[in-house]
Amino acid sequence: MSNAAEFPGGGADTTDAASADVNETPTAAVEVASPPRRGLGRGFEVLIGGAGTPELAHLPIEQIHANPRQPRRRFEHEATAGLADSIRSQGVLQPVVVRPRLEGGYELIAGERRWRASREAGLATLPCVIREADDRDTLLLGLVENVAREDLSVIEEARGYALLMDEFELSLGEVSERVGRSKPAISNKTRLLELPDDVLAMVERGELSEGHARAVLAVPDQAERRKLARKIISQGLSVRAAERAARWSGAKTKPRTKSAVDPVLAAKIRDGLKRLTGLEARVAPGKVELQWNDEADLENLAEALARLGL
Structure with a gap:
């Protein structure tokens, strides 16, 4: 404002x-x-x-x-x-x-x-x-x-949501309810954090719009994402033209075997495993780890698996 x-x-x-x-x-x-x-x-x-x-x-x-x-x-x-x-x-x-x-x-x-x-x-x-x-309520209120004032850049907003879900372990639904944004809107914004840091900086400086950033995100390779971002800026591409360029770049690039972890999806997995097993979970590219301290934790895990028929 x-x-x-x-x-x-x-x-x-x-x-x-x-x-x-x-x-x-x-x-x-x-x-x-x-x-x-x-x-x-x-x-x-x-x-x-x-x-x-x-x-x-x-x-x-x-x-x-x-x-x-x-x-x-x-x-x-x-x-x-x-x-x-x-x-x-x-x-x-x-x-x-x-x-x-x-x-x-x-x-x-x-x-x-x-x-x-x-x-x-x-x-x-x-x-x-x-x-x-x-600290959690302070971040939420900020x-x-x-x-409400539309004072945040899309990247600042995305980082705030990701912090609530990652560090303070709020679910996507809880964040949506408390900040008054839809779950798809929050999920779409936090996915932008998968972009390389230099591309995120371009968005924060206003050189790339949120629509441009989404087009760049459609490219699976980080190096190709950087190339497309620079091309958008140097050639002044519209969002639609950037989307066409992203489809062309994606067709030339093999998908990664281990994709970056979506912070929203990672938070949902951690929440679900915590409720199911009582154990803290870590979600990383290509793996999900459960953290246990003693035999009682393992017994609780075995009981949770038994309830699932495993």
Whole structure:
């Protein structure tokens, strides 16, 4: 969105009470602000975990830290500078969402661009909603906000989904339900992570569209994928032309004997084996491994196989 000083559910509110004293010098105690007069929008209610208007706290901006798991990696300086100008004239019209850190201070859950722009604008305090959230919920909430605002690149979005399924072991269905995306949409995006890193970088820089990336992904060989990506850029191929080139390249290339592991499919396999056997599983190209610690684990595995008639 071009102006993050707007509410998800409506236009900007220049009389918002949340921004009234945002430039005051911070004190030792946290200053609690009056609730804003207008609703914060459906997207914000998702982030704060319930309906109704939340109570806001004005926190010293130096006590707020970026989230290292923030799905969004690229922040355009021009857009941030424009938002900083808006904040200087109107204040921060929508608070950020933070969680307390064990080592002190607060970590951003949502609103990093507003935080960056507020620092650039020279603000001393920032209106915040404070909530308790673990690492998984923090990643989920960051994805919810950025997906709703369409702030993420397709690769940033895909990496967020893959992290939820791989590191936090959420199923595809759970991710779909929590972020409000269909399962096919999530699966299609995470498959793009099979592309070589240099091709992923082309997508993130905007040199290749998501449609172009899907065409490149149809080629089974990584070296051929790189060649096709460079050809698309150098010749300015349309998505349809790229798809034709991918079919031609694929016809010349023998399929790999061991394909890259689809992270969505791998998560489903791990979940299923965990429910069936009680054992942790590792899915790698060409193999699936079950990890056991003692004879009791093996007995549980034997019983699970017996239930299947094996």
